[in-house]
Amino acid sequence: GDASDATGTSERWEFLGKYGYAIGTGRYEIRLRLRGALEEDEVLPRPELEIFLDEDWDRHENYPACRRAQDVPARKTHSMLEPGQFGEWGPWEVGMLYQNVRPHIWYFAISDCPDQYSQHMPGNRQFGYSVDYEIRWRQFDNSELSLEMRYMPVLTTLALFILSVHVCRLVSKCGDMQRSLGQLHPVVY
Numbered sequence: 001g002d003a004s005d006a007t008g009t010s011e012r013w014e015f016l017g018k019y020g021y022a023i024g025t026g027r028y029e030i031r032l033r034l035r036g037a038l039e040e041d042e043v044l045p046r047p048e049l050e051i052f053l054d055e056d057w058d059r060h061e062n063y064p065a066c067r068r069a070q071d072v073p074a075r076k077t078h079s080m081l082e083p084g085q086f087g088e089w090g091p092w093e094v095g096m097l098y099q100n101v102r103p104h105i106w107y108f109a110i111s112d113c114p115d116q117y118s119q120h121m122p123g124n125r126q127f128g129y130s131v132d133y134e135i136r137w138r139q140f141d142n143s144e145l146s147l148e149m150r151y152m153p154v155l156t157t158l159a160l161f162i163l164s165v166h167v168c169r170l171v172s173k174c175g176d177m178q179r180s181l182g183q184l185h186p187v188v189y
Contacts, residue, residue, distance in 0.1 A: 013065035013111040016049075017135060020105045020147025024140030025098045028108070032083035032090045035130040044085070045129055047112040049078035051097070054105040066113035081110070083131050103147050108135065 019028070030049055038044065050069045052060060063071045076097065084090035097106060110133070138144055145152065 012113050013050075013068065013109060016108040016110055016133060018105050018107045018146075019137040020103060020149075021097055021099060021137075022103045022139055022147050022150070023099055023101075025096055026140060027094065027096055027138045029092045029094050029136040029138075030078070030081065030108075031092045031134050032081055033088065033132040034083040034085050035132060037086070038129075044083070045112050045131075046080040046082065047110050047131070049081055049093070049095075050074040050109045050111055051076040051078070051095075052107040052109070054107070057105075057107045060107075065111065068109070069111065075106075089134070105147070 019026075028051075032047070034045070048069070051074055052068075052072060053075045056072050056075070060068050060072050068074065069077055076095065078093055078095050081093055082090045110131075136144070137146065139147075143150070
């Protein structure tokens with residue numbers, strides 16, 4: 001989906017979404033677009049995608065934003081995402097997630113925490129900015145439905161069929177009732 005994320009200087013971490021992967025190799029793709037223009041001394045931000053497993057997710061709020069990937073820990077990180085500038089999207093970054101024991105729900109977050117190397121590089125890296133992001137999640141069979149939604153097309157079709165049958169019965173019963181009552185007086189009609 002397409003949404004926006006405000007990454008400020010105090011909390012440089014934002015939850016993006018969750019997706020349930022079935023057993024097998026799942027795929028994710030993400031791209032970013034920077035909102036607004038950078039100032040002359042500002043360096044293009046390169047945030048990280050942090051991916052947490054469902055069994056670890058409940059602990060993430062107990063840690064500061066910039067320590068979550070290390071202390072929770074994130075099961076996977078995708079470093080140095082490149083946002084596009086001037087209204088253009090950055091390149092698609094692709095990754096894989098594999099599970100073989102049971103299906104899992106994976107939680108995706110973006111962070112832009114300064115590391116020991118970037119603090120000594122030239123240019124301003126301590127500024128707030130906003131990004132738009134798009135994420136595509138796919139199952140092993142290329143389905144885009146999260147694990148908990150896998151049977152929704154079948155259930156939706158079944159519900160539509162059952163409700164259509166009820167509407168047809170209602171129309172039939174209304175016609176039967178109108179015929180059994182006869183004609184209404186023009187004043188009542």
